Amino acid sequence: xxxxxxxxxxxxxxxxxxxxxxxxxxxxxxxxxxxxxxxxxxxxxxxxxxxxxxxxxxxxxxxxxxxxxxxxxxxxxxxxxxxxxxxxxxxxxxxxxxxxxxxxxxxxxxxxxxxxxxxxxxxxxxxxxxxxxxxxxxxxxxxxxxxxxxxxxxxxxxxxxxxxxxxxxxxxxxxxxxxxxxxxxxxxxxxxxxxxxxxxxxxxxxxxxxxxxxxxxxxxxxxxxxxxxxxxxxxxxxxxxxxxxxxxxxxxxxxxxxxxxxxxxxxxxxxxxxxxxxxxxxxxxxxxxxxxxxxxxxxxxxxxxxxxxxxxxxxxxxxxxxxxxxxxxxxxxxxxxxxxxxxxxxxxxxxxxxxxxxxxxxxxxxxxxxxxxxxxxxxxxxxxxxxxxxxxxxxxxxxxxxxxxxxxxxxxxxxxxxxxxxxxxxxxxxxxxxxxxxxxxxxxxxxxxxxxxxxxxxxxxxxxxxxxxxxxxxxxxxxxxxxxxxxxxxxxxxxxxxxxxxxxxxxxxxxxxxxxxxxxxxxxxxxxxxxxxxxxxxxxxxxxxxxxxxxxxxxxxxxxxxxxxxxxxxxxxxxxxxx
DNA sequence: ATAAGCACGC
DNA sequence: GACGTACGTGCTTATA
Numbered sequence: 001x002x003x004x005x006x007x008x009x010x011x012x013x014x015x016x017x018x019x020x021x022x023x024x025x026x027x028x029x030x031x032x033x034x035x036x037x038x039x040x041x042x043x044x045x046x047x048x049x050x051x052x053x054x055x056x057x058x059x060x061x062x063x064x065x066x067x068x069x070x071x072x073x074x075x076x077x078x079x080x081x082x083x084x085x086x087x088x089x090x091x092x093x094x095x096x097x098x099x100x101x102x103x104x105x106x107x108x109x110x111x112x113x114x115x116x117x118x119x120x121x122x123x124x125x126x127x128x129x130x131x132x133x134x135x136x137x138x139x140x141x142x143x144x145x146x147x148x149x150x151x152x153x154x155x156x157x158x159x160x161x162x163x164x165x166x167x168x169x170x171x172x173x174x175x176x177x178x179x180x181x182x183x184x185x186x187x188x189x190x191x192x193x194x195x196x197x198x199x200x201x202x203x204x205x206x207x208x209x210x211x212x213x214x215x216x217x218x219x220x221x222x223x224x225x226x227x228x229x230x231x232x233x234x235x236x237x238x239x240x241x242x243x244x245x246x247x248x249x250x251x252x253x254x255x256x257x258x259x260x261x262x263x264x265x266x267x268x269x270x271x272x273x274x275x276x277x278x279x280x281x282x283x284x285x286x287x288x289x290x291x292x293x294x295x296x297x298x299x300x301x302x303x304x305x306x307x308x309x310x311x312x313x314x315x316x317x318x319x320x321x322x323x324x325x326x327x328x329x330x331x332x333x334x335x336x337x338x339x340x341x342x343x344x345x346x347x348x349x350x351x352x353x354x355x356x357x358x359x360x361x362x363x364x365x366x367x368x369x370x371x372x373x374x375x376x377x378x379x380x381x382x383x384x385x386x387x388x389x390x391x392x393x394x395x396x397x398x399x400x401x402x403x404x405x406x407x408x409x410x411x412x413x414x415x416x417x418x419x420x421x422x423x424x425x426x427x428x429x430x431x432x433x434x435x436x437x438x439x440x441x442x443x444x445x446x447x448x449x450x451x452x453x454x455x456x457x458x459x460x461x462x463x464x465x466x467x468x469x470x471x472x473x474x475x476x477x478x479x480x481x482x483x484x485x486x487x488x489x490x491x492x493x494x495x496x497x498x499x500x501x502x503x504x505x506x507x508x509x510x511x512x513x514x515x516x517x518x519x520x521x522x523x524x525x526x527x528x529x530x531x532x533x534x535x536x537x538x539x540x541x542x543x544x545x546x547x548x549x550x551x552x553x554x555x556x557x558x559x560x561x562x563x564x565x566x567x568x569x570x571x572x573x574x575x576x577x578x579x
Numbered sequence: 580a581t582a583a584g585c586a587c588g589c
Numbered sequence: 590g591a592c593g594t595a596c597g598t599g600c601t602t603a604t605a
Contacts, residue, residue, distance in 0.1 A: 226602080229602055230583085230584055230585065230601095231583095250584070252582090257584085258585060259585085259586075279585080280586085282601090284587090286600055287587070287598090287599060288587085308597090312597060314595075314596060319597085319598080320597095320599085321598095324588095325587095325589075325598080326589085326598065329587090329588075359589090415594035417593085417594045417595095418594085422594095482591060494596080497595085529588075530597095531589065
């Protein structure tokens, strides 16, 4: 069947795809030519127009080209339409070609086509109070603008095609990021239900506790001031109370008052505890508890995050409005917030499935270190196995302390941490930290040589890459500046690890999405948190979904050296229970 | 509006 | 002796 290719763009009244109105659609099928379909403010009239286009949207043999198609797909979705065919997203193509670059349409056009399009601000004004919407612009002008966008996007595709090939990033584009676009659009459309009543109650509790903590700080300090201001706090702690004659300052000259600084000064001073409690309580309240309810979409009653697919240079997704990838989990007070993430109705439960130690498994697999690979093959607790080797004791005799330190070293490896950082992190001497690291490098010589080899590779080729061939170019890797080069070297080590993990879960998402459709599941994938997937599961699909998810996560991207990949899953009536 | 400092996640 | 752990988002304060 001959594939027809159509470039497609929507004009809307806003930027939030889940809460915007169509102003028009533009289409381009060959370069230099475009069509514009205006849509009236009347929703029913717009639906009439879309119903005429419906047979086109439903065609399996059309490939839709667009810049950030997820946005346009979401807009259509809220009007009841889905694109059945494949997609080619130019923004995502540019992301794999140049992960660090900016990629607004106007910039891409100027850079790759040598053409500067009319900026949108020319039509709707500069952003701020006075900015209008596309709805207010004469249709002739919108037609011109929209048609140009569709045409430019189609032309960009033909500039990017040879670049995907030259840069050897076709595999990651066609097998990972491009097919992920539709999966993310579906996830964002579904959203997640929030227990507002619970959050409102919790907000009051946090407020009471924050005020208590604040007053205790004022009592101890002998002054009232704005405790939320790090600058004022620093002056009180270090000038009025003189808690540390050697207080560290930030680069702008004000006192540093971060958590680690406060914990190190005056170990026994109760004011520190109250300051940190105040910080935790107000952070939870303002960032999560009071904000999430405001982001509930009135049409669905759920929150719809937006996954940024072309932002994180390593290949990870990012999440915003709201960010669902930094919901607290560490402290008891923080965990409470996860209770507010609930199934859509009483016939659903949440399923959470996460990869076990995925980044360390990837380190083992791509370094081929025999000891670490073997530990994973034997299903050992990796931090205990590490401690046993580093401290030269049998695994049964590893103490909690030793395991804790080994765990810290394992994480340090992933980030390229040195002896100073480890010492600082663990509160041990630099010499002890150095001894631990020296032992580690000896016992896991494969990892040591992987790090050396990766940096050497980067120096020679100018880039590093993931298991799926996602690349990160490191222009500073040969810098003569110690600091600048050091950053590039840590990126060289971390990017293939973090990026390969991102490749793996993205491939899992694509497989799971496909299998769920094939089986006609009514359950839905709703969240991704780097190594975790969350699903809204219909009660009678629980067993099928658990195995579908866990099996496809484990099999998505087999690792070298027979390092096994494990995913674990749990159900719950809220996210905390399921996790 | 923008930067700084801080804190949340993986 | 430098420098000192990767990738993100978003809050409040403080200044322009």
